[in-house]
Amino acid sequence: MTQPVEELHRDDVTTGMDLPEGVLVELIGAIADRDPTLIRQLLAPLHPADIADLIEQLSWDQQRLLAELDASLLTGEVLAEIGYDTRAGLFDLLETQQIVDALDGLDSDDKTMVVEELEPDVREAVLAAVSAEDREHLEASLAFEEETAGRLMQREFVAAPQFWTVGHTIDHMRLAGEELPDLFFEVFIVDEGFRPIGAVPVSRLMRSQRETPLSELMELAKITIRPEDDQEDAAYLFEKYHLISAPVVDDSGRLKGMLTVDDIVDVIQEENKEDLLALAGVNEAGLADTVWESVKSRAPWLLVNLGTAVLASLVIALFDQAIAQLVALAVLMPIVASMGGNAGTQSLAVAVRALATRDLTGANSLRFVWREAAAGLVNGVIFAVIMGIIAAVWFQEPDLGWVIAVAMVINLAIAGLAGVLVPLGLKHFGADPAVASSVFVTTVTDVVGFVVFLGLGALVLL
Amino acid sequence: MTQPVEELHRDDVTTGMDLPEGVLVELIGAIADRDPTLIRQLLAPLHPADIADLIEQLSWDQQRLLAELDASLLTGEVLAEIGYDTRAGLFDLLETQQIVDALDGLDSDDKTMVVEELEPDVREAVLAAVSAEDREHLEASLAFEEETAGRLMQREFVAAPQFWTVGHTIDHMRLAGEELPDLFFEVFIVDEGFRPIGAVPVSRLMRSQRETPLSELMELAKITIRPEDDQEDAAYLFEKYHLISAPVVDDSGRLKGMLTVDDIVDVIQEENKEDLLALAGVNEAGLADTVWESVKSRAPWLLVNLGTAVLASLVIALFDQAIAQLVALAVLMPIVASMGGNAGTQSLAVAVRALATRDLTGANSLRFVWREAAAGLVNGVIFAVIMGIIAAVWFQEPDLGWVIAVAMVINLAIAGLAGVLVPLGLKHFGADPAVASSVFVTTVTDVVGFVVFLGLGALVLL
Numbered sequence: 001m002t003q004p005v006e007e008l009h010r011d012d013v014t015t016g017m018d019l020p021e022g023v024l025v026e027l028i029g030a031i032a033d034r035d036p037t038l039i040r041q042l043l044a045p046l047h048p049a050d051i052a053d054l055i056e057q058l059s060w061d062q063q064r065l066l067a068e069l070d071a072s073l074l075t076g077e078v079l080a081e082i083g084y085d086t087r088a089g090l091f092d093l094l095e096t097q098q099i100v101d102a103l104d105g106l107d108s109d110d111k112t113m114v115v116e117e118l119e120p121d122v123r124e125a126v127l128a129a130v131s132a133e134d135r136e137h138l139e140a141s142l143a144f145e146e147e148t149a150g151r152l153m154q155r156e157f158v159a160a161p162q163f164w165t166v167g168h169t170i171d172h173m174r175l176a177g178e179e180l181p182d183l184f185f186e187v188f189i190v191d192e193g194f195r196p197i198g199a200v201p202v203s204r205l206m207r208s209q210r211e212t213p214l215s216e217l218m219e220l221a222k223i224t225i226r227p228e229d230d231q232e233d234a235a236y237l238f239e240k241y242h243l244i245s246a247p248v249v250d251d252s253g254r255l256k257g258m259l260t261v262d263d264i265v266d267v268i269q270e271e272n273k274e275d276l277l278a279l280a281g282v283n284e285a286g287l288a289d290t291v292w293e294s295v296k297s298r299a300p301w302l303l304v305n306l307g308t309a310v311l312a313s314l315v316i317a318l319f320d321q322a323i324a325q326l327v328a329l330a331v332l333m334p335i336v337a338s339m340g341g342n343a344g345t346q347s348l349a350v351a352v353r354a355l356a357t358r359d360l361t362g363a364n365s366l367r368f369v370w371r372e373a374a375a376g377l378v379n380g381v382i383f384a385v386i387m388g389i390i391a392a393v394w395f396q397e398p399d400l401g402w403v404i405a406v407a408m409v410i411n412l413a414i415a416g417l418a419g420v421l422v423p424l425g426l427k428h429f430g431a432d433p434a435v436a437s438s439v440f441v442t443t444v445t446d447v448v449g450f451v452v453f454l455g456l457g458a459l460v461l462l
Numbered sequence: 463m464t465q466p467v468e469e470l471h472r473d474d475v476t477t478g479m480d481l482p483e484g485v486l487v488e489l490i491g492a493i494a495d496r497d498p499t500l501i502r503q504l505l506a507p508l509h510p511a512d513i514a515d516l517i518e519q520l521s522w523d524q525q526r527l528l529a530e531l532d533a534s535l536l537t538g539e540v541l542a543e544i545g546y547d548t549r550a551g552l553f554d555l556l557e558t559q560q561i562v563d564a565l566d567g568l569d570s571d572d573k574t575m576v577v578e579e580l581e582p583d584v585r586e587a588v589l590a591a592v593s594a595e596d597r598e599h600l601e602a603s604l605a606f607e608e609e610t611a612g613r614l615m616q617r618e619f620v621a622a623p624q625f626w627t628v629g630h631t632i633d634h635m636r637l638a639g640e641e642l643p644d645l646f647f648e649v650f651i652v653d654e655g656f657r658p659i660g661a662v663p664v665s666r667l668m669r670s671q672r673e674t675p676l677s678e679l680m681e682l683a684k685i686t687i688r689p690e691d692d693q694e695d696a697a698y699l700f701e702k703y704h705l706i707s708a709p710v711v712d713d714s715g716r717l718k719g720m721l722t723v724d725d726i727v728d729v730i731q732e733e734n735k736e737d738l739l740a741l742a743g744v745n746e747a748g749l750a751d752t753v754w755e756s757v758k759s760r761a762p763w764l765l766v767n768l769g770t771a772v773l774a775s776l777v778i779a780l781f782d783q784a785i786a787q788l789v790a791l792a793v794l795m796p797i798v799a800s801m802g803g804n805a806g807t808q809s810l811a812v813a814v815r816a817l818a819t820r821d822l823t824g825a826n827s828l829r830f831v832w833r834e835a836a837a838g839l840v841n842g843v844i845f846a847v848i849m850g851i852i853a854a855v856w857f858q859e860p861d862l863g864w865v866i867a868v869a870m871v872i873n874l875a876i877a878g879l880a881g882v883l884v885p886l887g888l889k890h891f892g893a894d895p896a897v898a899s900s901v902f903v904t905t906v907t908d909v910v911g912f913v914v915f916l917g918l919g920a921l922v923l924l
Contacts, residue, residue, distance in 0.1 A: 024825070047684060049702050057825065173669040184665045185647055185706070202664045203620075203646045207635040222509060239731065240511050242724040244647070244706070261723050262704040265730065269701065272734040273815055276741070280811030281804060294837035295844075298808045302841055305804045306849065309797040316796070320789040327782040330792035334778070334799065334908070335771040342743060342767045346760045349742030353735055363486070364519065375756035379764055382757075387768065446796070 024054055031062050036070045043073060052081035060089065067093040076102040080110045084117065091118060096125040103130065107182055109154040109263060112141040116151065149234045150227030152267070153248045153257035156181035159188045160214055162197065167210030181258075185244040188255055189218045195253040196221040201244075224249045225259060231267045236358060238264045275356055278434035279349065281305070301439065308443040312337070315447055319454035322462055328395045329457045332404055336453045339383060340411035340445030347372045347419020348441050352434045355423060369420045376416020380409035399460055407453035411445055418444040486516055493524050498532040505535060514543035522551065529555040536560075538568040541576060553580060558587040565592065569644055571616040571725060574603040578613065611696045612689030614729070615710045615719035618643035621650045622676055624659065629672030647706040650717055651680045657715040658683040663706075686711045687721060693729045698820060700726040737818055740896035741811065743767070763901065770905040774799070777909055781916035784924055790857045791919045794866055798915045801845060802873035802907030809834045809881020810903050814896045817885060831882045838878020842871035861922050869915035873907055880906040 023042060030038040043051050055063060055078070063086070067074060071094055079087060079102055091099065099122070103111050115123060115138055127135050137155050144150025158180055160169050169187060173180060187205060189198040198218030208217055223241055225234050225248045237243065238261055248257045277283075281301035316323075316333070323330045351372070354360035360368050384405035392401030422440045423433035485504060492500040505513050517525060517540070525548070529536060533556055541549060541564055553561065561584070565573050577585060577600055589597050599617050606612025620642060622631050631649060635642060649667060651660040660680030670679055685703055687696050687710045699705065700723055710719045739745075743763035778785075778795070785792045813834070816822035822830050846867035854863025884902045885895035 047703060049704075170668055174671060177669065180665070180669060183663050183706070201645050202668060203642070206632055206664060206668055207638070207642060209636060239727055241509060242511075242727075244645070244724065261727070262706065265701055265704075265723070265727060268727065268730055268734075269819070272730075272738075273819075276734075276738050276815055277811055279738070279742070280807045282808045282811055291833050291836040291840065294812075294833055295840045298805065298837060299841055299844060301808070302801065302804060302845060306797070306801060306845055309800040310852065312800070313793050313797055316793045320793060323792050324786060324789045327786045327792075330785050330789075330795075331775050331778045331782060333792075334796060335768070335775055337796065338771040338774070338904075338908075339764065339768060342764055343760065345742045346744045346763070349739055349744055350756075353738055357731070357735075371753050371756055374753040375760060378753065378757045379761055382761060383764060383768055386765075390772065442800075446800075 024057055027054055028058065028062060031058070031065050031069070034065070034069060039066070039070065039073065048075065048077035049081045051078045052083075055090075056083055056086050063090060064093055071095075071098045072101075074098075074102060076104065076106040076110065076114065079114060080106060087114075088117060091122065096122065096129055099126050100129045103134070107154050108134075108137050108141070108156060108257075109152055109260075112138060112151055116142060116146070144227050147231045148227060149225045149229045149231060149248055149259060152231055152234070152259055152263050153227060154181060154260060154263075155257045156184075157188060157247075157255070157258040158184055158186075159190045159194070159196075159255055162189050162191070162213070162215040162218070164214050165210060166205055166208045166212045166214070166217070169205065169214060170210070183260075184258075185260070187214070188221070188247050188258070189214055190255055193253065194255055196224055196247040196249065196255050199245075199247070221247060223247075224253075226250075227256065232271050234259055235264050235267045235271065239268070271356070274432075275352060275434045278432065278436075279352060279438055281438055304436075304439050308439060308446065311443065312446040312450055315450045316454065319450075319458055322454060322458040325462055326457065328391075328397070328400060329454055329461075332391055332400075333450060333453055335387065336404060336407045336411055337446045337449035339387075339408060340415045340449045341442045342415075343376050343379060343412045344415035344419045344441040344445045345438065347376065347416045348423060348437055351420045351423045352437070355427060355433050360424075365420075365424060369417065369424075372416040372420045373413055374416070376419075377409065377413040379416075380412030383412065384408040397461070400457070403456045403460055404453060407449065407456060410452050411449045414448050415441070415445045486519055489516055490520065490524060493520070493527050493531070496527070496531060501528070501532065501535065510537065510539035511543045513540045514545075517552075518545055518548050525552060526555055533557075533560045534563075536564060538564040538566065538572065538576065542568060542572045546579065549576075550579060553584065558584065558591055561588050562591045565596070569616050570596075570599050570603070570618060570719075571614055571722075574600060574613055578604060578608070606689050609693045610689060611687045611691045611693060611710055611721060614693055614696070614721055614725050615689060616643060616722060616725075617719045618646075619650060619709075619717070619720040620646055620648075621652045621656070621658075621717055624651050624653070624675070624677040624680070626676050627672060628667055628670045628674045628676070628679070631667065631676060632672070645722075646720075647722070649676070650683070650709050650720070651676055652717055655715065656717055658686055658709040658711060658717050661707075661709070683709060685709075686715075688712075689718065694733050696721055697726050697729045697733065701730070733818070736894075737814060737896045740894065740898075741814060741900055743900055766898075766901050770901060770908070773905065774908040774912055777912045778916065781912075781920055784916060784920040787924055788919065790853075790859070790862060791916055791923075794853055794862075795912055795915055797849065798866060798869045798873055799908045799911035801849075801870060802877045802911045803904045804877075805838050805841060805874045806877035806881045806903040806907045807900065809838065809878045810885060810899055813882045813885045814899070817889060817895050822886075827882075827886060831879065831886075834878040834882045835875055836878070838881075839871065839875040841878075842874030845874065846870040859923070862919070865918045865922055866915060869911065869918060872914050873911045876910050877903070877907045 027039065027042050030042060058066065067090060074090060074094065079090065082090065103114060111134065115126060118126060127138060141151055158173065184202065186199040186201050188196050189200065191197050198221045200214055200217045204217055223237050223243065223246050225246050227248055237246065243261065245258050245260045247255050248259060250256050283297040283300060351360060387408055388401040388405030391404045392398045418441045422437045426437055427433040489501065489504050492504060520528065529552060536552060536556065544552065565576060573596065577588060580588060589600060603613055620635065646664065648661040648663050650658050651662065653659050660683050662676055662679045666679055685699050685705065685708050687699065687708050689710055699708065705723065707720050707722045709717050710721060712718050745759040745762060813822060849870055850863040850867030853866045854860045880903045884899045888899055889895040
């Protein structure tokens with residue numbers, strides 16, 4: 001995108017935000033007309049991220065036709081921006097050599113991201129066709145587990161010994177040229193064992209005098225990341241310490257690569273998406289495009305929910321005599337369950353969020369549990385009073401008011417407890433605290449709500 | 463944190479991740495002993511973010527004692543890292559001059575973040591006590607609405623005309639010294655009207671030859687942000703285009719400041735937190751620390767839920783005769799409502815997420831609505847078959863199986879529809895699609911579930 005210009009004014013610059021409304025329609029027309037020249041004209045001024053957005057909005061047939069007309073439009077930068085599902089489809093259309101060409105020019109972390117998604121046989125073919133150096137790096141990255149820092153890590157970085165001066169470092173970088181990463185934000189300072197001891201932000205380097213030694217400019221390398229670290233843990237460190245980049249070191253402490261904040265932004269979004277969808281009982285492929293994939297991503301948790309709903313019904317069935325004698329119990333019982341479910345979901349969301357941001361740790365979990373149970377209890381009392389009065393007036397039966405009030409207090413206090421204890425328990429046993437916890441919590445509140453309300457009702461009112 | 467060292471080795475560097483387990487206990491002990499020297503010793507080697515974490519884990523009395531013993535420990539950097547609630551409490555303990563001192567040395571965006579939270583009278587006093595330049599900048603920032611780019615924007619940045627060379631730019635920066643921001647990642651290139659036309663990443667500047675003109679190195683400024691833009695929109699641009707910093711321009715297009723990715727990471731977390739908590743019906747202060755604040759953040763939505771639960775009960779009451787005759791209806795009705803509520807919540811989470819990431823737009827909303835309704839329908843059929851058989855066998859009544867099966871299909875299809883249409887509708891009317899949508903969706907699935915199941919039951923079975 002570098003572009004030498006004689007004298008440029010603001011008005012000469014098209015902005016990405018001005019992506020013309022009609023460009024998608026024009027692109028679809030150009031594809032239908034099989035006009036690669038027009039397609040290139042339309043896409044040329046656009047940012048790869050915008051081209052990727054457009055391609056994602058095409059139908060599968062249009063995507064196929066586009067790839068046939070001019071596969072070179074699918075550059076590495078565009079492919080890297082396209083969502084997982086669409087990208088997998090596009091790869092099926094490309095020759096091995098076309099994929100290899102697309103990889104060329106990407107930084108090593110983006111290469112890994114693209115290659116890790118290829119089908120095993122295509123991946124083998126691509127690995128065989130890239131340069132020996134790329135192959136070695138890719139195989140080393142792919143040896144780390146998915147969602148680890150090793151997969152995200154970029155192998156291009158800039159490192160210098162502490163005794164170098166600013167001038168020496170700048171001269172070195174001017175000579176190194178192509179070997180440096182496309183963008184970097186810090187020069188890592190290493191000791192004689194190539195272990196990071198500090199970092200100098202590039203902006204600080206640039207405004208210092210040439211004779212200044214790096215040791216005077218550096219901040220100590222408080223944070224190092226290991227390739228096997230979970231990407232979520234790396235993201236937490238970036239957030240907490242406001243990092244822009246961070247060194248990744250191997251077992252012996254040697255600097256092997258770096259993570260940069262732009263990849264971390266993607267990780268944060270990914271992890272947040274997973275939490276939100278997991279809480280709602282949607283499996284990973286939740287944003288997939290087809291009806292069938294949507295069904296598959298929802299059905300498992302619906303099945304679990306059916307099981308727990310039937311369990312709740314079995315509880316109700318225990319009290320069928322009571323209900324037959326006093327239908328008011330059947331009319332009111334969903335209120336107790338619903339309020340408990342809601343209060344439990346509230347506590348659960350707060351707890352899952354606090355776990356994700358490490359605000360809920362072993363140290364304060366007792367206080368947290370106590371607070372949620374207490375908040376549930378207080379809200380239980382408030383809504384017990386309201387609902388007790390409503391029930392007593394509605395059915396002209398004060399005892400019914402007392403029964404629903406007591407059931408409400410108990411269920412909301414239990415809801416607050418379950419909302420925290422379930423995710424803490426899941427985490428304790430090494431499971432994701434967001435997955436499955438909703439179902440557990442609402443099962444607890446349903447069963448407790450029905451048992452307490454119907455049981456008390458049978459005892460007191462009949 | 464700059465530290466000149468003769469010869470440093472990796473082993474000499476304490477890492478932030480090694481924050482000793484016992485330091486909180488030691489700190490609490492030192493506070494109890496009123497020993498400011500020991501407190502300073504404990505905190506001195508720590509990163510401001512770690513100091514902030516420790517302070518947040520102290521009780522309110524301990525925090526007060528700490529501030530009394532040595533208010534200078536509460537530096538601007540530490541205060542900026544402390545969570546909103548704790549910070550507000552600490553400000554009450556500090557003199558105006560202590561707050562002014564703490565602000566000193568922060569970048570303008572962090573100054574704004576700290577000052578915007580002060581009580582109005584304290585804020586006035588602080589504004590009167592800071593330098594004229596700071597006052598002018600702070601007042602200009604505070605004039606923008608909360609959660610806009612203007613509040614996040616940093617007024618220190620580096621700009622250069624396109625005809626400058628690399629050497630000229632570096633020399634200029636060496637001279638400018640203190641006026642430059644602490645950290646920056648790009649030099650913005652401006653035209654003669656000080657309007658941004660491009661940017662040169664600092665790393666690219668540094669590895670280019672001194673005689674190269676900036677116009678040869680720059681990338682065109684495709685993205686500019688306006689101070690009145692919502693911070694969520696700015697965050698979206700950072701994510702989509704992998705920005706590290708972006709220029710902020712005024713009405714006439716003049717460069718006024720910049721946003722940097724570290725602030726955007728906070729915005730992304732904030733917006734994600736809001737969505738997750740809103741979906742669970744927890745108000746803003748959801749992570750607050752006291753029982754009373756927790757109660758307040760949950761009670762409003764519990765009240766709304768009580769209203770809708772009573773509404774559902776009114777629907778059930780319409781069929782009290784049918785229930786009295788056939789208690790199986792009461793036993794099974796929660797299953798229909800629960801499955802509908804679950805399916806609706808799934809669609810809702812997917813839709814809210816897709817709206818947040820702009821994957822759900824006007825262009826594809828029809829396809830999205832159709833897909834969710836269809837997925838609900840398909841899952842409805844699957845679980846209708848399962849539940850129909852269970853009900854028929856359980857109560858030895860084939861017609862009951864048919865009734866619950868039909869009710870299930872209808873309710874799950876409606877759930878899929880409501881899960882998308884409710885957030886789309888809220889967004890259409892300018893409301894946050896995450897807030898209140900859960901309650902609307904489950905109200906729909908409860909009412910539809912009870913009406914269809916009990917209505918069909920009364921019609922077919924009695």
